[in-house]
Amino acid sequence: MWTPSGTVTSGASALLSVQGLTVRYGGGRQSLAALSGVSFDLAAGEIVGIVGESGSGKSTLALSLLGLLPAKASREGSIQFQDQDLLRADESSWRAIRGARISMIFQEPGLALSPVMRVGDQIAEVIRAHRPGNGKSRKRECEAALSEVRLSDVDRICKAYPHQLSGGQLHRVAIAQAVVCRPEVIIADEATRSLDITLQSEIIDVLREVNRKSGSSLVFITHNPALLSGFADRVIVMYAGRIVEQGPVTQVFRRPLHPYTKGLLQLAPRYPGQEAITDGGRLPSIPGSLSDADRLTGGCVFEPRCSARTAICQSEFPAEITLEQDRRVSCFHHGN
Amino acid sequence: MGTEAATGSAVRSALVEARGLSKQYVQRSPFSRKRFVIDALIDVDFRVAPTCLTALVGESGSGKSTLAGCLALLEKPDRGGIWFAGNEVSGCGARELAALRPRIQMVFQDSAGALNPRLPAGQLIAEPLEIQGRETGKNLRARACELMEEVGLSADWVDRRPLEFSGGQRQRLALARALALKPEFLILDESLSGLDLSTQAQILNLLLDLQARHALTYLLVSHDLGLVGQVADFVAVMHRGAVVEQGTRQDVFGRPAHPHTRQLLNSCRGIESAFRSARSGGRS
Amino acid sequence: MKYLERRVVHGMLLLIAVSILCFLFADLAPGSFFDEMKLNPQISSETVAALRSQYGLDQPLPVRYGRWVKSVLRGDLGYSFAYNTPVRSLLVIRARNTLLLTTSATLVAWLIAIPLGVWIASRSGGWEERLAMAGTSFFLSVPELVVALVLLYWVVRTHALPAGGMMSVDFDDLGAWAKLCDLAAHFVVPVTVLVLASLPILIRHVRASMVEVLGAQFIQAARGHGIGRLRILFHYALPVAANPLISLFGLSLAGLLSSSLLVEVVMGWPGLGPLLLEASISRDVYVVVGAVMASTLFMILGGILADVMLVVVDPRVRVE
Numbered sequence: 009m010w011t012p013s014g015t016v017t018s019g020a021s022a023l024l025s026v027q028g029l030t031v032r033y034g035g036g037r038q039s040l041a042a043l044s045g046v047s048f049d050l051a052a053g054e055i056v057g058i059v060g061e062s063g064s065g066k067s068t069l070a071l072s073l074l075g076l077l078p079a080k081a082s083r084e085g086s087i088q089f090q091d092q093d094l095l096r097a098d099e100s101s102w103r104a105i106r107g108a109r110i111s112m113i114f115q116e117p118g119l120a121l122s123p124v125m126r127v128g129d130q131i132a133e134v135i136r137a138h139r140p141g142n143g144k145s146r147k148r149e150c151e152a153a154l155s156e157v158r159l160s161d162v163d164r165i166c167k168a169y170p171h172q173l174s175g176g177q178l179h180r181v182a183i184a185q186a187v188v189c190r191p192e193v194i195i196a197d198e199a200t201r202s203l204d205i206t207l208q209s210e211i212i213d214v215l216r217e218v219n220r221k222s223g224s225s226l227v228f229i230t231h232n233p234a235l236l237s238g239f240a241d242r243v244i245v246m247y248a249g250r251i252v253e254q255g256p257v258t259q260v261f262r263r264p265l266h267p268y269t270k271g272l273l274q275l276a277p278r279y280p281g282q283e284a285i286t287d288g289g290r291l292p293s294i295p296g297s298l299s300d301a302d303r304l305t306g307g308c309v310f311e312p313r314c315s316a317r318t319a320i321c322q323s324e325f326p327a328e329i330t331l332e333q334d335r336r337v338s339c340f341h342h343g344n
Numbered sequence: 345m346g347t348e349a350a351t352g353s354a355v356r357s358a359l360v361e362a363r364g365l366s367k368q369y370v371q372r373s374p375f376s377r378k379r380f381v382i383d384a385l386i387d388v389d390f391r392v393a394p395t396c397l398t399a400l401v402g403e404s405g406s407g408k409s410t411l412a413g414c415l416a417l418l419e420k421p422d423r424g425g426i427w428f429a430g431n432e433v434s435g436c437g438a439r440e441l442a443a444l445r446p447r448i449q450m451v452f453q454d455s456a457g458a459l460n461p462r463l464p465a466g467q468l469i470a471e472p473l474e475i476q477g478r479e480t481g482k483n484l485r486a487r488a489c490e491l492m493e494e495v496g497l498s499a500d501w502v503d504r505r506p507l508e509f510s511g512g513q514r515q516r517l518a519l520a521r522a523l524a525l526k527p528e529f530l531i532l533d534e535s536l537s538g539l540d541l542s543t544q545a546q547i548l549n550l551l552l553d554l555q556a557r558h559a560l561t562y563l564l565v566s567h568d569l570g571l572v573g574q575v576a577d578f579v580a581v582m583h584r585g586a587v588v589e590q591g592t593r594q595d596v597f598g599r600p601a602h603p604h605t606r607q608l609l610n611s612c613r614g615i616e617s618a619f620r621s622a623r624s625g626g627r628s
Numbered sequence: 629m630k631y632l633e634r635r636v637v638h639g640m641l642l643l644i645a646v647s648i649l650c651f652l653f654a655d656l657a658p659g660s661f662f663d664e665m666k667l668n669p670q671i672s673s674e675t676v677a678a679l680r681s682q683y684g685l686d687q688p689l690p691v692r693y694g695r696w697v698k699s700v701l702r703g704d705l706g707y708s709f710a711y712n713t714p715v716r717s718l719l720v721i722r723a724r725n726t727l728l729l730t731t732s733a734t735l736v737a738w739l740i741a742i743p744l745g746v747w748i749a750s751r752s753g754g755w756e757e758r759l760a761m762a763g764t765s766f767f768l769s770v771p772e773l774v775v776a777l778v779l780l781y782w783v784v785r786t787h788a789l790p791a792g793g794m795m796s797v798d799f800d801d802l803g804a805w806a807k808l809c810d811l812a813a814h815f816v817v818p819v820t821v822l823v824l825a826s827l828p829i830l831i832r833h834v835r836a837s838m839v840e841v842l843g844a845q846f847i848q849a850a851r852g853h854g855i856g857r858l859r860i861l862f863h864y865a866l867p868v869a870a871n872p873l874i875s876l877f878g879l880s881l882a883g884l885l886s887s888s889l890l891v892e893v894v895m896g897w898p899g900l901g902p903l904l905l906e907a908s909i910s911r912d913v914y915v916v917v918g919a920v921m922a923s924t925l926f927m928i929l930g931g932i933l934a935d936v937m938l939v940v941v942d943p944r945v946r947v948e
Binding site: 201205291297 | 403404405510511512537538540541542543544545546548549552553567568569570574575607608611612614615616618619621622623624
């Protein structure tokens with residue numbers, strides 16, 4: 009279990025340290041940045057939740073952590089992973105890292121698996137890419153990984169094709185693929201999106217157990233902050249390619265500092281059985297939506313939709329401030 | 345005819361009613377005699393109250409989309425009857441069905457797949473009007489712009505293609521298209537799944553506005569109980585092809601009778617109580 | 629089994645229909661085999677009439693057709709007037725020669741197209757792709773006949789290879805190894821022409837199918853798991869890209885007896901092509917019908933084989 013160790017500014021004790029990551033697709037300084045000045049640390053064994061909506065850059069962040077950005081994308085900053093700057097690593101170094109030291113659970117496992125290969129073979133392929141061994145040892149490891157994600161009838165599942173398995177089973181297979189080589193960092197990119205509620209909580213249970221047993225860190229990317237309670241240790245809130253707030257989950261949820269975080273936490277689905285909105289009432293929402301024009305502004309990106317905005321928000325960009333208990337926020341009016 | 349009169353009055357209180365609906369899907373192998381039978385709907389009785397929002401919840405594979413498809417008259421059930429506004433529609437011929445279709449419209453989950461990517465937004469919205477012969481020429485474009493504004497899209501985007509819109513905007517586009525023929529009954533088949541939370545809230549608010557303005561009846565098919573619990577008037581729970589529980593939101597979510605409903609609510613509770621406890625306490 | 633049964637029955641119906649049409653059209657063409665003889669003043673018209681009735685050519689069409697069907701069911705495909713031999717033995721030899729040519733050409737073409745197409749697809753957007761598209765466009769627009777004639781011209785000028793035919797004049801006197809070399813030498817030009825005719829379209833299809841698959845999510849996921857590039861290309865992408873290619877392969881199989889007609893005629897290769905041409909011109913009707921039926925049979929078998937392969941390769945088509 010991760011325990012807070014005060015400020016983690018130097019990054020020396022962190023397993024993974026992202027500093028000033030800026031990614032632009034389509035080249036040129038005029039093009040929109042998918043990520044802008046993203047900085048955060050990941051300690052060994054901790055679960056970090058990254059919350060963001062479409063356009064927040066969370067997918068780009070996931071791809072950056074795995075070196076899967078297209079060659080044309082320009083990148084600045086650094087990703088330090090055990091004395092190596094991953095942002096500048098070449099393809100052969102990446103191939104040794106992907107799947108073995110940093111691995112990813114892709115969104116929509118139904119599409120992330122080859123439709124014409126048996127599921128067991130696809131897990132074995134990941135083993136084969138990183139470790140020597142024969143078919144028998146791979147089969148054993150594959151079955152061990154499947155039982156670790158709490159799948160029963162392991163033999164039948166190994167021999168099955170993806171289209172023969174249910175959504176829940178496919179999600180667990182995707183997790184098994186990601187953990188089979190015992191990586192130090194696991195990235196779950198919207199691993200529970202569009203799943204029904206029963207499956208969502210089951211998958212989160214599996215991920216929690218994997219983190220507890222293997223000690224690998226987990227970066228859990230989602231658009232729904234409610235999933236992080238009782239699960240993640242820290243949360244990072246992203247908007248329009250920047251980090252607007254980060255800190256321990258309980259602190260941030262209890263007392264959100266950034267107006268966007270406050271708005272987001274009000275939206276999280278409530279338990280059915282609470283009072284629903286009355287006649288004539290409407291659901292709380294963050295007005296407007298992110299547009300490309302907003303991103304090019306010199307001031308705060310969230311300003312057009314912010315209820316706490318003032319003149320300074322339009323003209324100046326709020327730098328990141330570090331507060332007590334390892335909380336960071338980028339806002340002129342945090343906490344108001 | 346006594347039973348008919350009695351059922352007639354019961355039916356009149358619901359806008360749409362289904363009784364004894366059953367549907368099976370059969371898959372055949374090309375190389376063996378094996379048949380794979382899937383019971384999508386098993387003897388379903390279901391009612392949709394007028395000008396209310398009825399939610400249809402259940403896990404994937406429970407038959408929600410099949411039921412929605414039958415109620416939208418897009419699929420034919422193997423057995424059972426469907427009544428719309430008191431008239432039986434299950435035995436209708438093609439002409440009567442064509443007359444009914446403008447009154448029942450559907451919005452799907454994947455708008456990128458449901459909208460023709462080659463047509464600009466204005467044409468997509470105007471297409472149903474054109475086909476039904478309700479408007480012509482310049483009026484079509486004007487009406488399309490009107491509908492776009494009504495669903496919260498800028499009329500300047502009338503010539504843009506669906507893929508240039510964001511996910512939430514595309515669903516608004518699909519909604520505008522569905523509203524073109526001024527339907528009475530709108531079926532939303534997982535139309536809010538896969539959208540961001542704030543977009544979901546915005547579109548739900550839009551739906552509530554439209555309902556107030558046009559006296560629409562909604563059937564919202566969703567696996568997201570939290571979402572449903574905020575807006576539904578009536579809830580029906582499906583499990584493995586059967587409707588296991590039906591009633592007002594307060595009854596179904598407050599006093600669940602069927603074990604499956606209870607199981608669904610328990611899963612919600614786990615996540616939601618953790619979230620609520622994290623949110624409460626120490627709030628300034 | 630229902631599916632296969634249906635295809636086989638369908639195929640047989642097709643064969644019957646083709647045979648009827650063939651007879652019909654052969655009959656529609658004016659004249660008969662013995663018309664040439666009529667022009668010869670030395671042969672009396674009675675002789676011609678007698679010959680005609682001997683071969684049953686004076687019978688009405690349905691009768692002739694009925695007799696032909698009866699003899700086919702016994703395994704006898706009729707008699708060639710020109711060659712004075714049973715059609716069957718004639719077809720067997722000529723078909724064998726054609727198949728030698730087309731199977732080698734098909735094999736070579738596919739063996740080049742697959743790795744080349746895969747490699748070009750993996751370099752999508754680069755100069756390799758642009759060069760490949762330009763090259764294939766060029767060869768697609770040049771007619772097969774022109775390629776054949778150009779190669780023939782070059783061969784005749786340089787005497788590097790024999791210009792046409794299947795064997796040298798002194799073939800029977802050569803030793804076993806020399807025979808093989810001789811055959812091989814005669815093979816080169818016609819096979820090259822056939823390969824150049826079919827390769828462009830195969831490369832384009834392989835490339836297109838691969839490019840589409842390489843954009844799929846599971847390929848990126850495989851990359852994300854650290855799987856090597858070659859493995860992704862051939863073990864992950866190619867099997868999925870194979871679907872449309874299998875249909876194409878079925879077309880290749882279907883054309884095994886018919887695609888080389890022009891080349892055989894131009895090169896003087898003693899295959900089914902020249903035979904069919906001669907027989908059509910001289911109204912050697914049973915040869916024509918026999919050759920057409922043989923080609924049709926291959927087409928049907930090719931199609932069925934492609935469908936079977938599709939089910940074997942793609943597990944989604946099966947139902948457990």
